[in-house]
Amino acid sequence: MLANLLSKKNLVLDGAMGTRLQKAGLPAGHLPDEWNISHPNLVYNIIHSYVEAGSDIVQTNTFGSNRLILKKYGLEGKINEINRQAVKIAREALDSSTLLCGSLGPVGDFIEPYGDLTKKEVQDVVKEQVEILLSEGIEIFNLETFISSVESIAATETILELGGEVISSFTFEPRDDGRFTTLMGETPEKIAHIFQSYPIAVLGANCGTGMKQMIKIAGVYRSYYSGYLLCKPNAGIPKVQGNQVLYTETPEDFAKGTKELLNLNINLIGGCCGTTEKHIRAIAEVVHQS
Template identity: 35%
Template sequence: MSKLEDLLAAKGALLADGATGTTLFDMGLTSGDAPELWNVDEPDKIRKLHQGFVDAGSDIILTNTFGANRHRLKLHNAEGRVKELNAAGAWLARDVAEASGREVLIAGSIGPTGELFQPLGALSYEEAVEAFAEQIDGLIEGGADILWVETMSAVEEMKAAAEAAKGRDIPLVITASFDTAGKTMMGLSPKGMAQLKTEFACTPAALGSNCGVGASDLLAAIMDMTAADPDLIVVAKANCGIPEIRGDEVVYTGTPELMAKYAHMALNAGARIIGGCCGTSSGHLAAMRGALDAHVQGDRPSLEDVLANIGPLVSPPNLEADAAREESAAEGAGGGRRRGRRRG
């Protein structure tokens, strides 16, 4: 068994970390800069990032390597530093984890390439596999315990990352961002995500959702995933409440109390790994740690429960359009009329 499986077996549910980007902006990162360069240029600030999450009780911390693939780094003339920046990012996280005196797992963060796949764009599947493999080499060299592929939208990109992870003898986690009327930008539904598990070259240890729009939208997504596969180990890593535009800033409105409620509801919905994404500070995580430690399993929430306790959906599903697509597909296959599925 992997360290991830061992820790899940021992604790039942795990707390992941919070926001990397928004926390680093508070430390002085400028919009347009590559946060991954700080793994070498500002290592003490990256240690501080991780230390805050460890002190708050995180069982899993993600490396500062979300955009550390050759395609994103070329925007900063750093495409030749992929292995260096990933290894440094994993090593910094491991340094903090090992000093904690308890088991804290290092998840090597792997984000999208930022490129469109053929035929919509120029990136081939083989090129994506090569880019992810290069990043994975650095993360493993730095001591990552998990390969954590996150904020994905396209099925092809998830499959390319899984192909690159094949044979690495390290667990793979994949999370998608369901931010477009209940689906990813490329049209993948949470139910479809759950059904993909057996189609990857390297079977993920866990699937789930991160980022997106609001915490309610993310809870609705993971409820769909756990309904589709109750045995699936599901990750819920929501943004901190509902984002609001205030001038030139995006402000996340979630309080520690709200995020504690979200953690309880995610556990009741069947998630096993809970964390926060954009706007989630160490203070929010401390409240979530308390929620996990005090949690008594309750009834599975309905969508109405989520809306009442966490807030409205920011990007609700377009049920009429989904129903029309299902009806069109059924008629094309010679089938009868099909009803659109309701959430919750």
């Protein structure tokens, strides 16, 4: 479905969820996904704002809705309710032309050789959440903000076996030598090489950097990867002032950056932390005119 659409045109993804919920009053240390139950209207309003801004695809508020993360908040018994409610909320926010994608983050603990979790344990955790979302009609899954290709591959293989489409997106940070790597030291070149042989719909990068640095990452990705690519930058590198976290890149910055990403043949563009519907509207105005 997604790959077929991207063969015809570039698409716009949505923007931030966590930082938007924080601005709406989500307390520090509270799992954003729980608000699918306790504050569904606020989750709906955020997703609907992205639909109105021009997103072709929006995501469920399920980034941390797997069993391991939910257990850390004492919510593992609500895994079905949180995931199913997330789909219900998002579906109500859609219009007839908007696709719905399931957001899946890392499972919450490190996989071997970096930690104690085995590949089988990761796949069991992913399978449990994906099967719930599949039963609610979700077909596209965005594995976002991953820092390890080992964990992403485990999740990717699970989703593909269950019949879903995969976006595999990683977080890169700048290093002193000018390169960008994940927390595990993997470069965009390495990630591109690894996933060239996997039948994923889209390879991507999100979070970690603002638009200016994301353009550099995109250039490296495109030099080594021939398939469809996603970029979902933050609204700049966050700065702390007092008790506030500020993101300084504007919608105008995103409009300019989107043009550069399109010149690099980036196919799916959205926003991560700090972005709002205004950033997404700026992206959409450029993408939909291209």
